Amino acid sequence: MQNLTFDSTNLGETEEFLNRNYTSMQIGNDSPRAAEAHVRRDVLGPVSLDRLHLGFDMAYDADPLNQVCLVSVYTGAVEENYHDTGPDTFLPGETGLLTPHDLPYSGVIRSSRYDITMFDPALLDRVAARGGQPVRLAGHRPLDAAAGRRLTAVIKHLQQIAADPEFAAAPLVASTAADYLAATVLATMPTTARTDPTATDRRDARPDTVRRAVAYLETHLREDIALADVAAAAFVTPRALQLAFRKHLDTTPLQYLQRLRLHAVHEQLTAAGPGTGRTVAAIAREWGFAHAGRFAVAYRKAYGRSPSDTLRS
Secondary structure: OOOOEEEOOOOOHHHHHHHHHHHEEEEEEEOOOOEEEEEEEEEEEEEEEEEHHHHHHHEEOOOOOOOOOEEEEEEEEEEEOOOOOOEEEEEEOOOOEOOOOOOEEEEEEEEEEEEEEEEEEEEEEEEEEOOOOOOEOOOOOOOHHHHHHHHOOOOOOOOHHOHHHHHHOOOHHHHHHHHHHHHHHHOOOOEOOOOOOOOOHHOOHHHHHHHHHHHHHHHHHOOOOOOOHHHHHHHHOOOHHHHHHHHHHHHOOHHHHHHHHHHHHHHHHHOOOOOOOOOOOHHHHOOOOHHHHHHHHHHHHHHOOOOOHHHHH
16 A cells, blocks of 8 residues: 545546555445545555545445455445444444455445545454454444544544654554554454453463563564564463563553663663754654654653753753
8 A cells, every 4th residue: 555645526537546446346426416536545554544535425335345444434424234234324423344354345425524544454463462263343333432532533643643754654653553553443342352361371471471571572672563472482372471561560561662662762862962963753753652742751751851851961
């Protein structure tokens, strides 16, 4: 996938664009209005973030996307025909799963301004680190209204990151943001992921598990690390790893990784000093911190001063 923009009032051109950039589909104009279509796509690592505005009622009948496809509606409505539960309609302010990744889909976009957020379903497996059967979404609506608001907020945050070329081009920023989105989907949508530790997991949640995991994290700070990678290095399951970190360090493996990266930022800020041309934003971005406000809060909590004060000292 790549960044793109599209503007047209020709239904044939719009169908060709959708076939080229989504999946094979047939569309039709279900209203007397002109087929005005506007699309902008920003890409952030494995995630595509599309903003669409259709000024007409577009009926569609499409092949499987082979991507997790989330829809967020701002105006109009999106009517989708679900194979298991029948038709449902997303209205302004609502976010959910437009279609299961492996099934054909159909419906009508009712003169709507909406977002489409897509990523490979393997990203859910990477973050859930479930093992065995792949994780699937078990429904198309968030768990509750609060979960829906949280999911929408994370998508908007990723849109902001993706729209900034410097942030979008930073490998750790892109991978961290994609994992953040997948983790949010797992936390806000019904899924088949299992998180309860087994008896074996509890037995393996020992201090030596933490030591092996920490050694791996410390030597792979600049890499795109998933929970499954750390668990494999520690020779335990992801659930055992999480349990061990909670039991012995009162944190999670990925929170511990963020702490190590925050320390790396601190060391670079201290070494850079004034007059070197380095900036707080550039150094933070290099280590995967894309949200300036959250980074500043975390830094001050850890070091008792702002990152800019460290750089000036």
